[in-house]
Amino acid sequence: MKNTIILFSFLIAGPLIAQNTLELKPSSSTVKINKEIYGHFSEHLGTCIYEGIYVGENSEIPNIRGYRKDVIEAFKELKVPVLRWPGGCFADTYHWKDGIGPKKDRPSIVNVFWGGVTEDNSFGTHEFLDFCELIGTEPYLSVNVGSGTVQEAVEWVEYVTSSNKSPMTDLRKKNGREKPWNVKFWGIGNENWGCGGDMAPDYYANVYRNYASYIRGNNFQKVICGPPGGDTLWTEGILKGLKGKTDLAQGLSLHYYTLPTGDWGSKGSSTEFGEDMWFATLRNTMQVESHIKQHLSIMDKYDPARKMKLIVDEWGTWYDKLPGTKDGFLQQQNTVRDALVAGINLNIFNNHADRISMANIAQIVNVLQSVILTKGSQMVKTPTYHIFKMYNVHQDATQIPINFATENYIYKAESIPALTASASEKDGIISITITNSNPHKAIALDCKVGKDLKIIGGKIVTGKAITDFNEFGKEEKVYLSDFKLGKIKDGALKIEVPAHSVTLVQLQK
Numbered sequence: 298m299k300n301t302i303i304l305f306s307f308l309i310a311g312p313l314i315a316q317n318t319l320e321l322k323p324s325s326s327t328v329k330i331n332k333e334i335y336g337h338f339s340e341h342l343g344t345c346i347y348e349g350i351y352v353g354e355n356s357e358i359p360n361i362r363g364y365r366k367d368v369i370e371a372f373k374e375l376k377v378p379v380l381r382w383p384g385g386c387f388a389d390t391y392h393w394k395d396g397i398g399p400k401k402d403r404p405s406i407v408n409v410f411w412g413g414v415t416e417d418n419s420f421g422t423h424e425f426l427d428f429c430e431l432i433g434t435e436p437y438l439s440v441n442v443g444s445g446t447v448q449e450a451v452e453w454v455e456y457v458t459s460s461n462k463s464p465m466t467d468l469r470k471k472n473g474r475e476k477p478w479n480v481k482f483w484g485i486g487n488e489n490w491g492c493g494g495d496m497a498p499d500y501y502a503n504v505y506r507n508y509a510s511y512i513r514g515n516n517f518q519k520v521i522c523g524p525p526g527g528d529t530l531w532t533e534g535i536l537k538g539l540k541g542k543t544d545l546a547q548g549l550s551l552h553y554y555t556l557p558t559g560d561w562g563s564k565g566s567s568t569e570f571g572e573d574m575w576f577a578t579l580r581n582t583m584q585v586e587s588h589i590k591q592h593l594s595i596m597d598k599y600d601p602a603r604k605m606k607l608i609v610d611e612w613g614t615w616y617d618k619l620p621g622t623k624d625g626f627l628q629q630q631n632t633v634r635d636a637l638v639a640g641i642n643l644n645i646f647n648n649h650a651d652r653i654s655m656a657n658i659a660q661i662v663n664v665l666q667s668v669i670l671t672k673g674s675q676m677v678k679t680p681t682y683h684i685f686k687m688y689n690v691h692q693d694a695t696q697i698p699i700n701f702a703t704e705n706y707i708y709k710a711e712s713i714p715a716l717t718a719s720a721s722e723k724d725g726i727i728s729i730t731i732t733n734s735n736p737h738k739a740i741a742l743d744c745k746v747g748k749d750l751k752i753i754g755g756k757i758v759t760g761k762a763i764t765d766f767n768e769f770g771k772e773e774k775v776y777l778s779d780f781k782l783g784k785i786k787d788g789a790l791k792i793e794v795p796a797h798s799v800t801l802v803q804l805q806k
């Protein structure tokens with residue numbers, strides 16, 4: 298009888314207990330959400346570097362020393378904390394000495410991985426590091442392990458970071474840079490299980506030890522090439538191969554791309570999709586969390602002191618190329634779906650900030666899930682740009698652990714959590730970011746925040762349709778706008794999280 302009453306009340310009034318709840322857990326936790334979790338990646342691929350960032354000093358497109366002014370402004374506003382370069386697969390074909398000295402003397406090479414185009418090396422080490430200084434970002438350099446040598450890598454490190462007198466520092470000065478640059482982050486190889494030399498894990502581990510023992514510098518963070526997605530055999534293999542010397546690597550990388558179909562042959566369109574591909578994309582994105590947990594538990598076995606951090610240095614959506622664009626240029630559009638993908642990933646990274654020290658979305662301009670797209674002199678900020686701008690508040694903030702419960706978003710026979718969330722505090726301001734994957738309904742979220750807080754305001758990124766995107770020369774359809782919130786009553790705040798949206802709620806003590 299009792300059960301019948303409960304069932305009856307559920308049917309007429311909904312569940313008796315709130316299904317969607319978020320509680321800020323008071324904690325003595327001092328886990329910092331490293332600003333580098335909001336990092337980016339730039340490769341000599343398609344129009345990421347040339348056209349997207351660098352147009353040359355003689356271009357009609359307004360520029361500073363050849364770098365696009367509009368793009369510089371957009372990145373400054375975004376507070377890009379770290380930028381990875383020169384690849385990707387390109388990095389393991391890149392010989393840095395080709396990209397220094399007078400531009401007219403620099404050799405041209407063929408970019409074998411990306412469209413077979415001619416790379417004239419006019420954007421090299423000086424240009425990249427100069428650009429990082431212009432936008433106020435930390436550089437993260439990827440060393441050529443696949444086709445390079447230890448000597449070449451060591452000379453690059455010396456050229457860039459040394460203040461001693463040596464042949465390499467003399468060369469740097471001759472090329473116009475007196476002072477060394479401060480480069481902390483060094484990736485030793487990229488995808489060495491694939492495009493970076495097709496190595497076996499134990500072989501790569503030996504190679505890594507060799508490189509890492511010669512690449513030396515103050516406070517360097519050296520990154521060992523980690524697995525793609527859920528490849529635990531690679532993680533196990535390389536960590537075992539370090540033979541106890543886990544202190545040779547401060548970071549282990551993870552690459553995880555979201556493909557709607559999960560099939561590299563036919564990945565799905567970036568703009569034309571229905572609920573099936575919307576659901577599949579968000580479901581596949583959420584799988585990154587189980588990969589993170591799997592790799593962290595292997596890392597725990599080899600590095601129980603947890604000194605080595607996880608660095609998700611390539612992530613984002615990967616769709617079929619836009620019709621009419623070149624093969625190997627990886628050009629795609631960016632819709633409300635990408636905003637959700639970004640929000641979900643960043644919430645997951647925030648919640649694992651004790652172990653994830655950096656993440657780099659692929660890639661910063663014109664390639665894959667970019668924050669900026671350019672066409673000639675035009676530029677658009679994508680929905681993903683607006684998510685990064687909204688989530689800026691978490692950069693170097695203290696993570697707030699949350700108790701969180703969400704209903705599911707059910708599509709056909711499958712379900713995923715409808716909401717995701719993360720929270721942090723900086724300068725007395727508490728920021729909570731929430732995603733709602735359900736494209737059909739707003740979800741009421743009951744937040745237990747505490748009595749002594751007041752609301753500062755809210756922000757939202759959404760669109761009228763899930764396929765909305767921002768087009769060149771047109772008004773933005775997907776942007777960051779204010780989000781109206783109710784009042785805190787007895788330490789509780791009810792938030793109506795709109796369908797297919799990403800929201801930010803800010804509170805103050």
Ligand code: AHR
Pocket residue numbers: 340384385386387487488611659660665
């Ligand atoms: O981001 C595009 C490519 O994806 C990178 O070059 C490579 O590392 C990965 O396979």
